Amino acid sequence: MLKPALATVALVLVSSTSFAATDPALDKVLRQLDAASVKFQSTEADVKDEFYEKVVRDTSTQTGSVYFLRSGDGMEMGLAIGQKRVRFKGGQGMLYDPSAAKKFTPFNTGQNQGKADSFLTLGFGGSGKDLERAWDVKLLGTEQISDGGQTVAVDKLALIPKDPGVKNTFTQVVIWIDPSRSVSLKQEYTTPEGDKRTVTYSHLRYNTKVDTKKYALPKS
Template structure:
């Protein structure tokens, strides 16, 4: 009798646990399912607000002067970083122009990105304003697996540019997506020369807030000097 009860108990346990195990297998991400999820989550994305920690290594550029701050994105691909430490500098990417504002010097440097194609900052747009299918059009995508950043479960894609003009600037881009929001938790952008790497970690991310459009416009305090490159 005890043997019968033991067998019955084992069969019951197998019946209960098997669907759970099958469900766990079904929830495992593949590159294709990740791309589809990015498309779904990005279809209604209008704005993003987040805190950023920036780690720049290599030759000096705009973001080497900003370590922490707040970033604002819109669905046109424009973004603004308001620096908090070690200074209050601002970086704005607006269309094909990059603006670097230094309040201490009362000066803004404008960089024409069509003429200065070697900069890494514009590639921060990836993962925010571009869908999964767009990524597939422009990059070879490698599924780098799941992991964690802090208490966030992430899924990482590694992007290798297909076009020669992009490969001349960027060797690869790694984007770790937060599986709760399907927005980047971290981006690592590596320059082809091997002399520069830009790593950005995002936290406190909020989507589709009613951000002031003035954040994405080239407007600086009166008396600000402009330097064009």
């Protein structure tokens, strides 16, 4: 995921107008998300990140796990994928990448609040109102996705970012979301260069206790 999304915490070309006011089916999904957001406490999931680089026509894949936890400081998040680790809490985040020259990279949502808000609305506790504030949204239909042997009905939403900074990173995003729990099972990001990142979440553990110790960053 993931680095562009995390440095700010997962695709059909659509118009840049807002669709919520004119599509009753979309409005129903967004209001379901409003209700589910209030009940959301946590989610932990296995994650698969596939990145397709258009120039070289090559796809790389990494796997790991991620959690989102609502706390007194807002939304807390941890990611362990490949050798990378990300922790976000209280408006402060840190990316650890042992392959980088600078292994620890801090990021502060106060400096990039619009980007952070946009990505924190993509399921995992985000409400319909949150989505509408950050994205122009279109409902593409309903699909069935398998999650750990169970079939889950999800709504497929196409999103265009309202924040210009986000649009410079991703021109469009599609999410497959379960509005009854406010959780995403799949997210697909397209960059201005035509690269594509697909993030799939599976074996979701919804509103269960999360062991955050396994997401701890190495000591610098």
